[in-house]
Amino acid sequence: MKIRLNVLYSETLRLADMSTIPTITEDLVAAENNNIINAFSALNLKINNMNLREEINEELSEFIDEVVEENEKDSMNPGDD
Secondary structure, three states: OHHHHHHHHHHHHHHHHHOOOOOOOHHHHHHHHHHHHHHHHHHHHHHHHHHHHHHHHHHHHHHHHHHHHHHHHHHHOOOOO
């Protein structure tokens, strides 16, 4: 995630620098705006994926705990099938 933050920061600095260069065209500014939007989108996607991964890990952990608990109960009462 640090890389994505650095990319976003660099793109915003570039846009700020562009305001001091008289030969910069509207098209270049628009392209830089798109770069910033793309960098933000990549960062947002990374954050969402990390949250989703955490949710999946929690669900898997709960499922494994349930299965282990169920197996332990079954091993204590082998004739209760």
